[in-house]
Amino acid sequence: MDVFFITGASRGIGLALSKELIGSNNVLICTARSKNQELEQLAKEQNCKLAFFEFDLAETSRLEELMDAMISHVPEFPSSITLVNNAGVIEPIGHTEDNSQAAIEKSITVNLTAPMILTSAFIRKLKDKHVPKRVLNISSGAGRHAYSGWSSYCAGKAGLDHYSNTVALEQKKEPFGVKIVSVAPGIIDTDMQKEIRATDTQKFELVKQFIEYKEKGLLSTPEETASKLAALIQSDNFSELDVLLDLSNV
Secondary structure (H helix, E strand, C coil): EEEEEEEEECCHHHHHHHHCCCCCCCEEEECCCCCHHHHHHHHHCCCEEEEEEEECCHHHHHHHHHHHEEEEEEEECEEEEEEEEECCCCCCCCCCHHCCCCHHHHHHHHHHHHHHHHHHHHHCCCCCCCCEEEEECCCCCCHHCCCCCCCHHHHHHHHHHHHHHHHHHHCCCCCCEEEEEECCCCCEEHHHHHHHHCCCCCCCCEEEEEHHHHHHCCEHHHHHHHHHHHHHHHHCCCCCHCCEEEEEHH
């Protein structure tokens, strides 16, 4: 029985991935700021064990508590356990001098600090589980290329990539270490893309380009992306994958 922890599971890639992984042989342990009734109903129909925690990842002081609650739903003898750090925010958009302290703090907290704390707790608390353990961090091309107007988002995703590289080095030395991969999934037709397209060009000069992505049908659907991610997570050679991946090249 494979176990999947998925953050940001109520919409976008997180919801699509949760749907993709629903099955009678899987256990889904999801979290988001609000529950998704469609996902809960689908889990019942598919006879899939699902636990859903309503939680705001910006509440970092309670993340250890969240991980304990998620782990409490792991069966005694799982086949594998995977943490998917998917939740993220694009705001604030605009030149760095125009971004408020609160907006910068929230961006770094959700995009970087929360995944770091959850991954740390995941590794520590499951150290004695001698089964394949995986962490999949949903990164972005913005973590590997700078975009004017996205200073916080770019910094958070770049940090997530570098964090993943560092943890990979550490875990190689452990007898039952965790395999960690950070994936740039490409340009997906999600609510985040709607936010980007609605941004004033003075804040983000590439708005027109992102509008054209939508108009020309160049965006991948969350379902297409989720299918690729699910195949990646469940592949036999996951342990051999590069730490930093671009989904378009997989």
